[in-house]
Amino acid sequence: MSHGTYNQLWAEAQTSIDDLLPREIPLEPPRPEKDRLTVFQTLATLYIKYIQILRKLEASYDQIVHPQKRRVLRQVVDGTVGRLLEVKNEMVNLEFSEFHYFDDILSDLKLTPNDIEIPVPKYYRYERKKILKDREQLLGSILSKMGPSLTDKEKDVKQMSLEEAIRLIQVHERARQGRLRAKFMKEIRMEEERERVAAQRGAPTLDPDVAATRIQKIWKGFVRRKLTRKQREEEMIFIGMVPTKESRPKKFLPQTLAENTEMARRVTQDEYEVEYQQALVTVKEKIREVEGPDMKERMQDQIRQWFIECRDATGKFPDYPDEEDGGSALLFKEKTPEEVEAEMAAKEEEKGGKKKGKKGKKSGKKKKGKKSGKKGKKGKKGGGDEEEEEPGWKMAPSNFLPEVEQAHRGFRDVWMTRDESGNFQQKHDNELIKEKKRLEVEDEVRKQVDELMREELNNLKMALDRDKGKKGKKGKKSGKKKKKKGKKSGKKGKKGKKEKDLTADRTIESLYEELVQQGILVRSPQIYLKDYIGDYSYLGTTLRQADIEPMPSLSDVRQLVALYGILPLGSQFVHQNMPQIKSILLAGPRGVGKKMLLHAICTETGANLFDLTPENIAGKYPGKSGLAMLIHMVTKVARELQPSVIFIGGCEKTFVKKAPKGDKTDPKRLKKDLPKILKGFKPEDRVVLVGTSVSPFDAELKPFVKTYERIILIPRPDYASRYILWKHLILEHNGIITQHLDVSSLTKITDGYTQGHVVEAVKYILTERRISQLSKKPLAAVEFVSPLARIDPIYKEEEEAFKSWYGKTPLGKKREKLAKGGDEDGDGGGKKGKGKKKGKKGKKKKK
Numbered sequence: 001m002s003h004g005t006y007n008q009l010w011a012e013a014q015t016s017i018d019d020l021l022p023r024e025i026p027l028e029p030p031r032p033e034k035d036r037l038t039v040f041q042t043l044a045t046l047y048i049k050y051i052q053i054l055r056k057l058e059a060s061y062d063q064i065v066h067p068q069k070r071r072v073l074r075q076v077v078d079g080t081v082g083r084l085l086e087v088k089n090e091m092v093n094l095e096f097s098e099f100h101y102f103d104d105i106l107s108d109l110k111l112t113p114n115d116i117e118i119p120v121p122k123y124y125r126y127e128r129k130k131i132l133k134d135r136e137q138l139l140g141s142i143l144s145k146m147g148p149s150l151t152d153k154e155k156d157v158k159q160m161s162l163e164e165a166i167r168l169i170q171v172h173e174r175a176r177q178g179r180l181r182a183k184f185m186k187e188i189r190m191e192e193e194r195e196r197v198a199a200q201r202g203a204p205t206l207d208p209d210v211a212a213t214r215i216q217k218i219w220k221g222f223v224r225r226k227l228t229r230k231q232r233e234e235e236m237i238f239i240g241m242v243p244t245k246e247s248r249p250k251k252f253l254p255q256t257l258a259e260n261t262e263m264a265r266r267v268t269q270d271e272y273e274v275e276y277q278q279a280l281v282t283v284k285e286k287i288r289e290v291e292g293p294d295m296k297e298r299m300q301d302q303i304r305q306w307f308i309e310c311r312d313a314t315g316k317f318p319d320y321p322d323e324e325d326g327g328s329a330l331l332f333k334e335k336t337p338e339e340v341e342a343e344m345a346a347k348e349e350e351k352g353g354k355k356k357g358k359k360g361k362k363s364g365k366k367k368k369g370k371k372s373g374k375k376g377k378k379g380k381k382g383g384g385d386e387e388e389e390e391p392g393w394k395m396a397p398s399n400f401l402p403e404v405e406q407a408h409r410g411f412r413d414v415w416m417t418r419d420e421s422g423n424f425q426q427k428h429d430n431e432l433i434k435e436k437k438r439l440e441v442e443d444e445v446r447k448q449v450d451e452l453m454r455e456e457l458n459n460l461k462m463a464l465d466r467d468k469g470k471k472g473k474k475g476k477k478s479g480k481k482k483k484k485k486g487k488k489s490g491k492k493g494k495k496g497k498k499e500k501d502l503t504a505d506r507t508i509e510s511l512y513e514e515l516v517q518q519g520i521l522v523r524s525p526q527i528y529l530k531d532y533i534g535d536y537s538y539l540g541t542t543l544r545q546a547d548i549e550p551m552p553s554l555s556d557v558r559q560l561v562a563l564y565g566i567l568p569l570g571s572q573f574v575h576q577n578m579p580q581i582k583s584i585l586l587a588g589p590r591g592v593g594k595k596m597l598l599h600a601i602c603t604e605t606g607a608n609l610f611d612l613t614p615e616n617i618a619g620k621y622p623g624k625s626g627l628a629m630l631i632h633m634v635t636k637v638a639r640e641l642q643p644s645v646i647f648i649g650g651c652e653k654t655f656v657k658k659a660p661k662g663d664k665t666d667p668k669r670l671k672k673d674l675p676k677i678l679k680g681f682k683p684e685d686r687v688v689l690v691g692t693s694v695s696p697f698d699a700e701l702k703p704f705v706k707t708y709e710r711i712i713l714i715p716r717p718d719y720a721s722r723y724i725l726w727k728h729l730i731l732e733h734n735g736i737i738t739q740h741l742d743v744s745s746l747t748k749i750t751d752g753y754t755q756g757h758v759v760e761a762v763k764y765i766l767t768e769r770r771i772s773q774l775s776k777k778p779l780a781a782v783e784f785v786s787p788l789a790r791i792d793p794i795y796k797e798e799e800e801a802f803k804s805w806y807g808k809t810p811l812g813k814k815r816e817k818l819a820k821g822g823d824e825d826g827d828g829g830g831k832k833g834k835g836k837k838k839g840k841k842g843k844k845k846k847k
Contacts, residue, residue, distance in 0.1 A: 003426050006060045010073065013056040014411050017076070017404060020049060024083075024401055032392025036094065039393045043091050044105050050084040051116045058119045062126075065268045066426040067276035069415060076407035077121060078573045082400030084118075085578050088563055090396065096814035098560055098712065099552040101540025113536035113555065118562040120529055120604045124570035126266060132606045135641070138509075139523055142516045243727065243737055276428040283430060284437040291438070292445055299449045303328055307457065317461050320454050327450040329443075399577040502632045508640050511633050515610070518620055520634065524602035524609040529566065532558050532593055532600060533728050533755070535720035547819060551715040551803070557597070560712050565601040569643040569686050576683045581710055583678055583689040585651065587696045587802065588714030589794040591756025594692040597714075598647055601690065605643045610634050613649035614665040631673055635680060635687075643686040646677075651691030651708070655699035674707050697805040705809050713806050716754055716794050723747045725758055730779070733766040740778040749785070752793030761787040 024046075033039050057080055061073040091100055102116065125132065160168075236242040310318040321330045414432070423429070503511060515521035534554020543550040564584055568575045586594040602609050612634065621630040638644035648654065653667035654674070674689070681687050691708055693699075705711065717725060726743050730736075737743065750758065764787040765779075806812045 003065070003424075006063045009056045010060040010064070010069075010411075011416070013053045013060070014076075014408060014416075016049065016053050016056075017080075017408050018412075020046070020053075021401075021405060021408065024398070025405065030394070032394050034392045036393075039094055040091070041105070043087055043094065044100065044102050045109075047084065047087045047091065047100075048102060048105060048109065048111070048116055050080060050087060051118060054080045054084060055115075055117075055119050058121050062122045063262060063265050064426070065265055065272050066423075067269075067273050067428050068432055069426075070269070072407055072410045072415065074123075076404060076411070078571050079400045079403035079407060081121070081567050081571060082574045082578055083398060083404060085563060085567060085574070086396070086398055086400060089579055092811075094393065096811055096818050098710070098811070099540075099556045101537060101544065101550070103536075103538055104541045117555075118559050118567075120562060120566055121570060124566075124604060125606050128606050135608075138512070139516060139521075142513050143523075146517060243731060272427055279428055279430065279433055280437065283433045284441060287434065287437055287441045288444075292441060295442055295445045296449055299328065299446060300453065303331070303449070303453045304456075306331055307460065317457060317464065320450070320457050323447075323450065328446055328453065400574075403573075501636075502629055503636065508637060511637050512641070515633060515637060519616060520610055520612070520620070520630070521637070522609050522611050524599050524607075526603050527596055527599040529558060529562060529597075529600040529604055532561075532596055533721065533725045534558060534717065535724055537718075538720075549803075549815070549819070551718075551799070552713065554593075554714075554717055554721045557712060557714050561597050561601065564710050564712070565597075565688065565690070566604045569601070569605040569607060569645075569688060572684070572686065575686050580681070580683050581688065582681050583691070583708045583710070585691045585693060585696070585708035585711045586714060587693045587711060587806075589716065589754060589798055589802070590694055591754030591794075592714040592716065593755050594714060595649075598645070598690050598692065601688075602645050607643040607645045608638065608641050610638060610644065610646045611649075612646055612670065614653055614667040614669065615649075617669070618665040627669065627673065631677060635677060638687045639685050644688075646687065646689045648689070648691045650693065652693045652696050652699035652704065655704040655707075657700060671703070678707065697801060701808055711806065711809055711811070713802060715802075716752060716799055719747060719751070722750055722753075722758070725755060726750075726762075729758060729762045730766070733762050734771050735762070735766050735779055736774050738778040740780055742781045746781040746784060749781075750788065750793075752795060753788065753791065754794055757788065757791045757793070760791065 033042075054077070057073065057077045061070060061077050064070055064073060092098060106113065106116070233242065307317055310316075321327055420426075512521065532554065534557065536555045537550060537553035540550050540553075564581050568578060568581060586597060588594060598609075601607065617630065621627060634646065638646065648670070650667070653659070653665075654669075654671050656667065659667055678689060689708075696704065723743060726746055727737060730741075761784050765783050807816055
């Protein structure tokens with residue numbers, strides 16, 4: 001797409017933000033909303049709107065090449081991501097559920113589920129590509145030094161002698177030759193049989209014209225049927241019922257060409273960024289050379305004029321403002337009308353205080369404030385403290401709306417009306433650089449002028465004192481003040497306590513290498529979040545209205561992983577300002593893709609992966625001191641090379657009451673230290689603990705859910721997800737879907753099978769030999785029955801066990817209580833009437 005297209009996308013997103021800001025930042029505080037359904041509709045609409053805005057902004061930021069526009073865009077992208085996470089948090093606190101369903105709202109807004117798919121900003125990886133490339137090279141060099149590591153499968157392979165290998169090859173070769181000989185003999189016998197039958201029939205007696213007519217009839221029927229079949233196939237491809245059969249090479253596909261164009265634009269971004277950075281230096285130097293002397297002379301004249309005016313007004317020269325207070329910049333600061341009004345009011349109060357005495361004291365601002373506060377309590381219901389006490393829901397204050405508003409103002413003031421008809425290549429704008437750098441040069445020149453004018457002022461004061469016979473003592477006072485400030489700052493520095501660094505004498509590179517050698521820091525496979533296939537839940541709202549809690553779909557799981565795992569880790573600004581998520585639990589039966597989601601988090605954010613699974617750390621760093629060293633090294637390297645992910649597989653084993661007999665991995669080794677590790681993570685540390693569990697109900701509930709703040713329950717795939725999963729996997733493994741393959745029936749019979757089971761079956765069937773036969777022997781659904789029959793599916797009872805366990809977690813309990821409260825009251829809000837004492841108690845418990 002062109003520059004204009006991405007600029008248009010940006011403008012559309014900013015228009016949507018312009019529509020949302022008056023609702024998000026109203027002039028008057030809104031009244032609390034009591035109806036829970038209305039609140040959810042409001043939040044859900046906001047959530048969907050912000051996702052649509054983020055999709056447009058992310059696409060624009062990824063492809064716009066103008067370096068100055070990209071800075072404004074980056075600010076609004078980060079602000080929108082943060083606000084989206086805040087709205088999500090509000091929805092969780094309102095409904096006490098991680099999963100929300102918008103099918104009715106999507107229908108009202110005429111949107112599809114694809115329109116609310118959360119985009120992962122590509123700059124998370126592309127702006128760190130050099131760092132990631134260097135890290136990958138370092139990891140590769142360390143692993144190559146270690147040599148090939150034998151896996152368990154390779155160790156179990158039986159060694160074979162040379163004689164046994166030769167004998168095995170001979171047996172197979174003789175069998176191959178025997179099969180070929182049998183095939184040749186069968187063909188010879190069939191040929192002899194055909195010749196014998198032809199000899200018995202004799203010469204053909206059919207009339208040549210009749211024979212020709214028959215041949216034409218058969219041929220025309222064949223051609224017509226072939227044409228009809230082709231037209232039907234084209235129609236089915238057109239309406240999306242049959243996958244496209246692309247005959248062109250992959251490099252000439254429209255998708256490939258679009259990807260190449262995007263990569264070329266990213267290269268252009270890097271080139272323009274280098275030019276922009278060079279322009280910042282050259283423009284500043286030019287302004288300093290050309291305009292610097294005039295600035296200096298003008299400032300000196302203004303300050304000398306100030307000296308004379310002050311001497312004429314007070315009879316003495318003024319004190320020069322300190323450098324810490326801003327120097328002479330304070331004298332010529334442009335004040336807002338509010339600041340001027342405040343200064344005038346302060347002067348009037350001072351005059352009134354001298355004249356009126358006691359009366360002036362009564363009219364002070366403090367007493368007025370107290371009176372107005374009392375009136376607010378006694379007066380209207382909507383004002384003062386009573387507004388806070390009034391029951392209902394209010395939106396929490398946002399840390400990101402000011403950022404969004406500031407970026408929106410920058411777009412409106414600078415880029416909305418700017419004429420760029422002459423900037424076809426979208427390079428940097430020199431005029432904007434000059435405006436910015438002129439201020440920087442003024443600050444630098446002002447500091448130089450302040451030094452000169454301080455000396456000049458001291459000389460003038462000394463000359464004036466010499467005339468009057470006085471000595472100046474003010475220089476000593478300023479020196480004392482500075483000493484006192486220095487002492488205070490010294491005391492503040494002593495208050496901060498630092499943790500003991502066990503590896504103070506070692507570099508991060510050496511710690512990194514040791515963790516790689518020990519197998520703690522591992523290489524994450526390149527898996528993207530979009531590879532986690534799953535369809536949207538279309539009946540979520542309907543089931544909840546019928547008081548049935550639906551199981552989340554795989555699309556909902558994918559959205560949650562993006563919200564809790566990827567978006568906060570990718571941006572430092574977002575992570576520091578949002579409610580911190582330190583740990584995530586991925587719980588679900590075997591084969592639902594827990595590790596795949598973990599690797600997607602690492603791939604999308606470019607994070608390091610530290611594997612603290614009990615089986616992986618068994619026998620490494622033994623004893624208490626060894627464990628302390630392991631935890632210290634992991635947390636230190638994770639903070640230094642953030643973003644980082646600390647992974648614990650089978651994390652329920654850490655919190656079991658009693659470890660099983662014969663388990664030498666010591667699964668409870670990290671139980672006491674995990675809370676300390678999480679407590680040590682600060683908002684500026686982009687580190688998250690991710691645990692996966694196949695049987696979370698085996699662990700002690702309280703410490704388990706206290707350690708893992710966010711629990712994402714991953715169910716078996718439903719019919720819609722299995723249908724698109726089968727089609728995707730067959731095509732991905734070079735299979736061909738034809739009319740002979742009934743994907744719908746295959747999806748129906750695989751109810752209870754997970755994604756891992758489907759992948760296993762597809763790999764088993766689509767071997768190289770079977771792929772080579774597809775043109776003559778199309779795939780059939782019955783072929784996949786045999787490998788699936790060898791796999792035990794996930795039965796409904798196991799899924800119910802996960803559901804009942806989740807109901808015992810804090811969020812699950814709140815959700816269950818809310819559902820019961822909604823049934824009793826019939827208002828959907830779970831709140832009792834004002835006159836009932838039970839309702840008040842219920843509110844207190846909820847709080």
